[in-house]
Amino acid sequence: MKISMIVAYGKNWEIGLNNEMLWHISEDFKNFKTITSGHHILMGRKTFESIGKPLPNRTSLVLSNKGFKHEGVHTFNDIQEAFNFARASAEEELFIIGGANIYETLFPYVDKLYLSEVDFEGVADAFLNPIDFSTWDLSEEKSYDAILEHGKIKSPAWKFKVWVKKD
Template structure:
């Protein structure tokens, strides 16, 4: 089973503030849905609570040391138990979707990264640990321009979507 992470982050590795995302990029949300649909998604309890419900057409796995329980969600306190659950369900690509602590803890297991690099610098309280890309190969990149509203305000910041695979 391949283990992938999918995350959007700002120029200073920002990923969230008060358990919420820092921007709204509809194209990135669509991308996330397309990539993760039909797969198991693994997240921490706080990330699940920020989403509020299991996402459609995905199997939600929550890692929690405190014994989290919610209808339609599979909860584990041990990461290997979560991985084994996905394997038993014939998952081919498990997606880690956050938050910061989960990304950092599970990074050594990651084989592939789907990264949205957002042209954003601002207040945050959750950060992705900086990634050393020297052990990764860039497989795909697509650049997106910022979108302005009619009054000239930034509706959606510029961003780059990149897919990286771990070098052998």
């Protein structure tokens, strides 16, 4: 089973503030949905709570050591148990979707990165650890322009990149 990480982050590795995303980029949300649909998604409890419900057409796995329970969600307090559950369900690509602590803890297991680099600098309280790309190969890249509405930025510019771990 391939283990992938999907995340959007700003210029200073910002990913969130007060358990919320820092921007709204509808094209990035559509991209996330397309990539993760039909797969298992693994997240921390706070990330699940920020979403509020299991995402359609995905199997939600939540890591929590606080006895978290929610209808339609599989909860684990052990990383390997979550991985084994996905493997037992014949998952081919498990997606890690956040938050910051989960990304940091599970990064050593990751084989593939789906990264949205957002043209954003601002206040945040959740950050991605900087990634050393020397051990990764860039396999895909696409740039998106900012979307303006009434002279204001509705959606910042961003780049979508896919990186695969070198052998």
